[in-house]
Amino acid sequence: MKSYQETLSELLETIRVLVPNAGEIDEDTELVGSLGLDSMKVMNLLQEVEDRFDVSIPLNVLPDVRTVGDLARKIHQLLEEQ
Amino acid sequence: MTLLDKFEPLQQARERLRGLGIDPFNVVVEKILSPTEAIVDGRRVILAGTNNYLGLTFHPECIAAAVRAVEEEGCGTTGSRMANGNYADHLALEREFAQFYDKPYSVVFSAGYLANLALLSTLPGADDVILIDADCHASIYDGCKMSAAEVIRFRHNDVDDLDKRLRRLKDRARRTLVVVEGIYSMFGDTAPLKAIAEVKERYGAYLMVDEAHSLGVLGERGRGLAEAEGVEDKVDFIVGTFSKSLGAIGGYCVSPHRALDTLRYAARPYIFTASSSPAQIASTRVALRLLRDGGELRRRLWANAERFYNGLKVLGCRLGPQLSPVIPVILGESREESLAVWKELLEGGVYVNLVMPPATPDHRCLLRCSMSAAHTPEQIDTLLQVFARVFSAHGVAAD
Numbered sequence: 001m002k003s004y005q006e007t008l009s010e011l012l013e014t015i016r017v018l019v020p021n022a023g024e025i026d027e028d029t030e031l032v033g034s035l036g037l038d039s040m041k042v043m044n045l046l047q048e049v050e051d052r053f054d055v056s057i058p059l060n061v062l063p064d065v066r067t068v069g070d071l072a073r074k075i076h077q078l079l080e081e082q
Numbered sequence: 083m084t085l086l087d088k089f090e091p092l093q094q095a096r097e098r099l100r101g102l103g104i105d106p107f108n109v110v111v112e113k114i115l116s117p118t119e120a121i122v123d124g125r126r127v128i129l130a131g132t133n134n135y136l137g138l139t140f141h142p143e144c145i146a147a148a149v150r151a152v153e154e155e156g157c158g159t160t161g162s163r164m165a166n167g168n169y170a171d172h173l174a175l176e177r178e179f180a181q182f183y184d185k186p187y188s189v190v191f192s193a194g195y196l197a198n199l200a201l202l203s204t205l206p207g208a209d210d211v212i213l214i215d216a217d218c219h220a221s222i223y224d225g226c227k228m229s230a231a232e233v234i235r236f237r238h239n240d241v242d243d244l245d246k247r248l249r250r251l252k253d254r255a256r257r258t259l260v261v262v263e264g265i266y267s268m269f270g271d272t273a274p275l276k277a278i279a280e281v282k283e284r285y286g287a288y289l290m291v292d293e294a295h296s297l298g299v300l301g302e303r304g305r306g307l308a309e310a311e312g313v314e315d316k317v318d319f320i321v322g323t324f325s326k327s328l329g330a331i332g333g334y335c336v337s338p339h340r341a342l343d344t345l346r347y348a349a350r351p352y353i354f355t356a357s358s359s360p361a362q363i364a365s366t367r368v369a370l371r372l373l374r375d376g377g378e379l380r381r382r383l384w385a386n387a388e389r390f391y392n393g394l395k396v397l398g399c400r401l402g403p404q405l406s407p408v409i410p411v412i413l414g415e416s417r418e419e420s421l422a423v424w425k426e427l428l429e430g431g432v433y434v435n436l437v438m439p440p441a442t443p444d445h446r447c448l449l450r451c452s453m454s455a456a457h458t459p460e461q462i463d464t465l466l467q468v469f470a471r472v473f474s475a476h477g478v479a480a481d
Contacts, residue, residue, distance in 0.1 A: 058232040060232060
């Protein structure tokens with residue numbers, strides 16, 4: 001079972017590959033505002049992230065996912081529940 | 083920041099559209115002449131952007147039934163079926179839908195939108211899951227928002243992705259409602275329903291198919307994609323609308339599950355809406371009979387779709403993934419260019435739908451065209467001539 005920090009590191013690495021022009025990314029980076037992605041691109045990014053972690057992120061939780069850290073915590077929680 | 087400030091960007095976008103002289107998202111049909119012609123912006127145009135697939139909106143038998151219903155039963159019902167009572171014709175139409183699909187249970191709703199809201203907000207509860215195709219219609223997304231269930235998307239028409247997500251759900255897969263559409267409204271592509279039905283059976287999930295654009299269009303008897311693919315016995319809930327092939331307004335659901343009939347007592351979009359007017363129900367009853375016996379209408383519809391699709395292909399247009407009565411002509415990312423193309427088509431006497439992101443499945447604009455059984459070959463040739471002229475002027479066809 002991955003720790004939260006391991007999940008976060010893997011997520012950061014995944015996002016850097018998927019959004020190569022994003023610049024510096026950390027836990028506080030906002031998915032929509034700072035990464036320069038529109039809502040459609042965020043949904044595509046999420047699909048890739050879901051594949052990487054083999055989880056499905058419910059649409060219902062997305063309003064609470066603003067930053068990379070929020071997403072990492074959600075993925076960590078979903079992995080724990082599996 | 084006030085309550086109304088959030089509308090400012092939208093207002094500015096609207097002003098920019100107004101600068102064009104006509105707003106593609108607020109077109110006024112000054113006079114409707116037939117299923118395929120209207121007066122728009124002072125000129126006669128061919129309608130190639132409706133959902134009038136069988137061209138029944140002006141069918142004399144539908145009109146006569148609606149007129150008779152207005153005269154005998156009045157203009158409206160003034161209340162919901164639960165609080166104010168069912169009219170006999172509402173129940174008759176439900177029986178006729180059940181017979182048409184050979185299913186024991188059927189419910190009629192006041193709109194197709196409400197059918198999806200009712201099903202999705204009521205069937206799956208707090209511990210359940212809704213698994214929807216990413217390209218599903220807004221009514222399906224809105225129904226999901228009203229539901230207490232967990233909502234998960236799978237990649238459009240990707241059966242492997244659906245399989246993967248059902249696998250991740252483990253035991254909860256048996257509490258999952260998979261939702262797909264027969265024909266998708268923007269690209270006109272069909273769901274790979276046979277494979278989807280096989281996957282849902284393997285996991286013990288439930289399957290709902292929205293046949294809004296496929297009713298009357300697919301299947302020998304016009305029942306939609308599930309009939310065409312031979313998987314009707316594997317579909318748990320079929321929903322649809324009267325507002326396309328049936329040429330009226332309303333929605334329906336049929337099912338082998340008794341729960342559908344019980345849902346009337348729990349589904350707020352059913353309970354708290356006025357029931358359909360007598361005229362709508364009366365014309366729909368006739369249209370359903372015409373649709374059922376409409377093999378020749380379907381043949382004409384598909385012949386028209388093929389003629390238009392092939393003509394656009396010859397022009398070099400980028401089209402959707404498969405031949406269908408919904409024919410998207412894919413433009414580029416430039417909204418200004420797309421608006422100009424749409425406006426010039428209209429000025430040339432052609433009405434189609436301009437669709438822009440985020441309403442499109444990707445970042446490109448598209449012209450959503452649709453065919454009707456009522457189009458004549460001459461009208462289709464005229465459409466193609468206008469497309470050729472406008473696209474050639476904009477250099478978009480050869481992209």
